[in-house]
Amino acid sequence: MIYYPDNLWFLLLIIPVSYLFFKNFRTGKHDLFQTEGKWGKQQLHDVYLLRWFFSSLVFILFMLLTVFALAGFVSKSRKITDLPPKGDIVFTFDISRSMLSDDIPPGRLKRSLLFAKSIMGELPAERYGIVVFKGRGVRIAPVTEDSEAVLNRIASLSPAILTSKGTNIEEGVKTAAVSFPAGDDRRRFILLFTDGGALSGKLNETVKLLKEKEIDTIVIGAGTIEGKELPIRDKEGKPVISKLDETVLKYFAVETGGHYFNLADPSAFSGVMKVLRSEISPSRVEVVRNDSYLLPLSFALVFLFLYILIRIIPWKSVF
Amino acid sequence: MITFIHPGLLLLLSFVPPLIYLRHFWPGRGGRFPFSFTIWQKEIFRPGFGLTRILLVTGTLAFWVGVTLFILALSGPELVKRKKIYLTRGIDIMFVLDESPSMAARDFSPDNRFEAAVKVIESFVKGRDHDPVGLVGFGKDAVLEVPPTLDYSFFLQQLHSLKVMELGNGTAIGMGIAIACLHLKNSTAKEKIIILLTDGENNAGEITPETAAEIAASLGVKIFTIGLGTNGEVPLEYTDPRTGKTFKGMYEGVYDAALLKKIAESTKGNFFSAATPGALKNVISSIDSLERIEMRSRVKIETKPVHREIILIGFLLVLYNFFIRKWLLREVV
Amino acid sequence: MNNLELFAKIRNLPLVSSRLVDGFLSGNYRSVFKGPGLEFDEVREYAEGDDARFIDWNVTSRLGAPYTKTFREEREIVLFLIVDISASLRAGSGKFRKQDTAAILSSLLAFSAVHNNDKVGAVFFSDRIEKWVPPMKGKKQVFRLIEDGMNLKAKGKGSDLKKAIRTVYESLNRRGICIILSDFRTPPCWKELSMLGKKHDLIALKITDPSDLEFPFSGLIELVDPETGATIYGVGHSRKFRTDYREFWETNDIFWRRECLRRGIPTLEISTSDDPVLRLLSFFSRRKKH
Numbered sequence: 045m046i047y048y049p050d051n052l053w054f055l056l057l058i059i060p061v062s063y064l065f066f067k068n069f070r071t072g073k074h075d076l077f078q079t080e081g082k083w084g085k086q087q088l089h090d091v092y093l094l095r096w097f098f099s100s101l102v103f104i105l106f107m108l109l110t111v112f113a114l115a116g117f118v119s120k121s122r123k124i125t126d127l128p129p130k131g132d133i134v135f136t137f138d139i140s141r142s143m144l145s146d147d148i149p150p151g152r153l154k155r156s157l158l159f160a161k162s163i164m165g166e167l168p169a170e171r172y173g174i175v176v177f178k179g180r181g182v183r184i185a186p187v188t189e190d191s192e193a194v195l196n197r198i199a200s201l202s203p204a205i206l207t208s209k210g211t212n213i214e215e216g217v218k219t220a221a222v223s224f225p226a227g228d229d230r231r232r233f234i235l236l237f238t239d240g241g242a243l244s245g246k247l248n249e250t251v252k253l254l255k256e257k258e259i260d261t262i263v264i265g266a267g268t269i270e271g272k273e274l275p276i277r278d279k280e281g282k283p284v285i286s287k288l289d290e291t292v293l294k295y296f297a298v299e300t301g302g303h304y305f306n307l308a309d310p311s312a313f314s315g316v317m318k319v320l321r322s323e324i325s326p327s328r329v330e331v332v333r334n335d336s337y338l339l340p341l342s343f344a345l346v347f348l349f350l351y352i353l354i355r356i357i358p359w360k361s362v363f
Numbered sequence: 364m365i366t367f368i369h370p371g372l373l374l375l376l377s378f379v380p381p382l383i384y385l386r387h388f389w390p391g392r393g394g395r396f397p398f399s400f401t402i403w404q405k406e407i408f409r410p411g412f413g414l415t416r417i418l419l420v421t422g423t424l425a426f427w428v429g430v431t432l433f434i435l436a437l438s439g440p441e442l443v444k445r446k447k448i449y450l451t452r453g454i455d456i457m458f459v460l461d462e463s464p465s466m467a468a469r470d471f472s473p474d475n476r477f478e479a480a481v482k483v484i485e486s487f488v489k490g491r492d493h494d495p496v497g498l499v500g501f502g503k504d505a506v507l508e509v510p511p512t513l514d515y516s517f518f519l520q521q522l523h524s525l526k527v528m529e530l531g532n533g534t535a536i537g538m539g540i541a542i543a544c545l546h547l548k549n550s551t552a553k554e555k556i557i558i559l560l561t562d563g564e565n566n567a568g569e570i571t572p573e574t575a576a577e578i579a580a581s582l583g584v585k586i587f588t589i590g591l592g593t594n595g596e597v598p599l600e601y602t603d604p605r606t607g608k609t610f611k612g613m614y615e616g617v618y619d620a621a622l623l624k625k626i627a628e629s630t631k632g633n634f635f636s637a638a639t640p641g642a643l644k645n646v647i648s649s650i651d652s653l654e655r656i657e658m659r660s661r662v663k664i665e666t667k668p669v670h671r672e673i674i675l676i677g678f679l680l681v682l683y684n685f686f687i688r689k690w691l692l693r694e695v696v
Numbered sequence: 697m698n699n700l701e702l703f704a705k706i707r708n709l710p711l712v713s714s715r716l717v718d719g720f721l722s723g724n725y726r727s728v729f730k731g732p733g734l735e736f737d738e739v740r741e742y743a744e745g746d747d748a749r750f751i752d753w754n755v756t757s758r759l760g761a762p763y764t765k766t767f768r769e770e771r772e773i774v775l776f777l778i779v780d781i782s783a784s785l786r787a788g789s790g791k792f793r794k795q796d797t798a799a800i801l802s803s804l805l806a807f808s809a810v811h812n813n814d815k816v817g818a819v820f821f822s823d824r825i826e827k828w829v830p831p832m833k834g835k836k837q838v839f840r841l842i843e844d845g846m847n848l849k850a851k852g853k854g855s856d857l858k859k860a861i862r863t864v865y866e867s868l869n870r871r872g873i874c875i876i877l878s879d880f881r882t883p884p885c886w887k888e889l890s891m892l893g894k895k896h897d898l899i900a901l902k903i904t905d906p907s908d909l910e911f912p913f914s915g916l917i918e919l920v921d922p923e924t925g926a927t928i929y930g931v932g933h934s935r936k937f938r939t940d941y942r943e944f945w946e947t948n949d950i951f952w953r954r955e956c957l958r959r960g961i962p963t964l965e966i967s968t969s970d971d972p973v974l975r976l977l978s979f980f981s982r983r984k985k986h
Contacts, residue, residue: 078789185510189550194510356392357393401784401923
């Protein structure tokens with residue numbers, strides 16, 4: 045079995061490499077006989093041909109085996125069942141005013157809060173925390189076992205508790221990422237509830253942070269794509285329509301290696317639970333792969349050394 | 364940090380310098396075509412230092428770095444991350460802090476009682492490793508400021524945002540303890556303690572301190588009580604956070620030592636009185652040393668093999684040299 | 697071309713060289729070297745075909761008819777070849793290497809001398825004196841000389857013309873004809889050349905090759921100099937490299953020609969792609985006209 049079949053594309057490089065070998069052989073032959081004249085032809089021809097042949101052969105074998113090593117042929121894999129790890133889950137709520145829209149009953153934020161509560165009901169033994177964000181993120185409940193306190197905080201959430209403007213998903217996620225306490229061997233999740241917002245376009249920093257802290261992200265889009273008027277008016281008194289921006293959220297989920305669910309989708313809850321349980325359920329099985337790159341790589345190295353040696357050794361004292 | 368599965372193979376690296384010597388400096392090396400370009404003992408034709416030379420030098424460097432990387436990859440490099448994992452569940456510690464106006468009394472020079480209390484709580488928390496800490500503030504009312512958490516930075520942030528008089532003029536000791544107990548109720552910790560810091564008599568709240576202490580005792584929560592302040596008149600100065608008005612004056616009042624003692628004793632805790640900043644520090648550090656359990660931890664070693672990346676870089680470097688020589692410069696031998 | 701073929705070529709040389717002597721040099725190849733080895737014999741009446749340079753004007757005015765001097769051979773004359781067999785001559789882009797061309801030329805010259813019943817000697821040098829053939833007479837001697845020249849594997853790597861010239865200068869006392877066959881990729885030795893030029897008739901015969909000016913490779917190749925062991929990368933497809941290469945050797949050639957001219961040393965450049973016989977003939981006939 046091959047683990048990184050994409051690397052096999054490197055084999056295509058052998059074509060230009062061989063082409064160059066052939067092309068340069070012809071140039072070289074012409075050149076050498078130009079200089080060395082006709083007086084030493086046979087011996088020179090032999091040496092040049094041999095040198096060229098072995099050197100090309102060895103280099104192409106080197107390439108071949110390196111690509112095999114890169115592709116990772118797997119000799120065996122084994123399964124290990126670990127002790128079921130526990131989880132830390134940080135709910136990250138977008139509390140911009142657009143979350144007040146009631147295009148999904150009973151309202152985007154309310155539905156999100158209910159969703160979060162149901163998860164806490166399903167997984168009571170995990171630790172939870174809450175981060176809210178608009179233009180910036182704020183921890184309003186640290187990661188704690190005390191679900192009573194978390195539920196209290198959830199009950200009191202409203203856009204009013206933050207005065208900053210805008211919706212910056214990255215800020216929210218970054219704040220959530222640093223609120224996981226260290227010193228535990230727990231799985232970490234960020235459950236992001238939002239209806240879309242601005243991304244900086246340079247997610248690298250956030251992705252790196254999530255990777256470093258080994259955090260899984262689950263993005264939950266709240267609202268409908270059609271949108272609905274908000275119960276507020278803009279400066280000119282016109283109604284404000286807010287829509288769910290799924291493209292941004294899906295993009296964010298893909299970039300951070302996470303999952304995306306639509307809150308209005310009836311299967312969203314079971315989907316999220318499945319993701320969470322796959323990491324923290326007792327029947328979790330981890331497959332350890334044992335890829336045998338050592339053999340092809342050592343041969344590749346041997347051929348590389350041969351390639352160098354063929355170049356170093358003077359042949360029949362010709363050159 | 365990087366470790367190797369087969370560190371012995373790193374010995375292959377010792378072949379690299381001799382090979383470099385043989386390939387580039389050995390006078391007898393092959394692959395060079397004999398061609399006269401010098402005037403003996405006079406002059407050598409030397410081509411100028413141009414782009415070609417730069418390409419050749421970078422190519423050659425790339426090649427040997429590539430060879431080195433192949434040897435490194437063969438030795439099975441792994442990125443090792445060490446993580447300290449606590450196997451023991453720490454103690455849950457709830458601070459119950461008096462925020463009544465009298466805490467603004469300035470007899471804990473240079474601070475007032477409240478600031479002194481905040482400082483010692485901070486140093487206490489910083490000295491802890493893996494014990495969840497929580498915070499309840501009380502005045503006329505009692506409020507959970509921080510549920511028991513290991514997120515110390517959040518705890519300290521909340522602690523420093525507290526202000527005297529935020530929760531009204533009063534001292535609801537019973538309510539404070541009750542709220543703390545409520546949030547320790549579901550805790551899985553083997554040991555749970557409450558550290559109560561107050562300077563007054565219980566004069567507000569629906570739950571009496573005695574009842575609260577009973578609840579605590581039934582939940583197995585120890586309460587350490589600390590009485591702050593001295594007898595006699597002390598200057599007082601605070602700003603009401605609600606109205607923004609500053610109050611100045613003299614205050615005379617004293618904590619109910621008997622009550623605090625009773626609470627402590629009924630929950631197998633201790634009562635301390637602290638009249639000076641130094642005494643307060645001593646008290647806190649003695650609680651700190653009393654409430655220590657042996658924390659067992661292990662170091663979790665996570666390894667991530669990185670040979671694939673290294674092979675890839677080495678491969679690309681070798682190919683870079685190849686294409687420079689064979690394609691750009693059309694090397695014939 | 698291997699040695700066998702070269703020997704075949706050389707075996708035909710006696711005929712060529714007799715033509716060289718008979719046809720063009722009027723039986724006296726030495727006369728192209730004005731003066732040396734010639735001893736005034738007598739005057740006789742001028743006949744058509746005689747060299748006008750040798751008219752004795754004193755006698756002519758006195759006797760009223762043109763009289764010309766005749767010369768007789770001064771004992772015998774020595775042709776001495778100074779042949780470079782350094783490693784830099786082991787190259788050539790055509791049929792012959794520089795070394796082969798040098799061998800053909802020296803045979804040609806030696807045969808001519810033998811044909812004229814003169815002594816021929818030679819020194820083969822690299823950075824040392826590889827072989828010394830004292831001046832001797834006879835065909836056998838010439839064949840020996842050629843065979844030595846062909847089979848000699850140079851022990852030294854460089855080309856120290858200075859040393860060779862000094863040796864010749866010190867060993868040959870009688871005035872003779874010296875011809876240096878070399879690619880002149882040697883350290884400068886103008887002082888020695890002047891000295892030798894004063895004592896003997898000296899010709900500097902430079903063996904060249906098309907690849908001296910035109911860099912022969914079109915790709916990248918690591919080159920090692922056979923004499924010094926220096927290494928450079930030849931970058932054939934770079935125009936700048938080719939220009940640099942051409943300019944380097946052109947400058948060197950111009951300098952060499954100028955310095956020889958200054959010292960009155962006649963120069964002859966024969967390329968490996970030239971026909972050595974023709975080049976030699978045209979050179980001598982040109983000189984004769986002077």
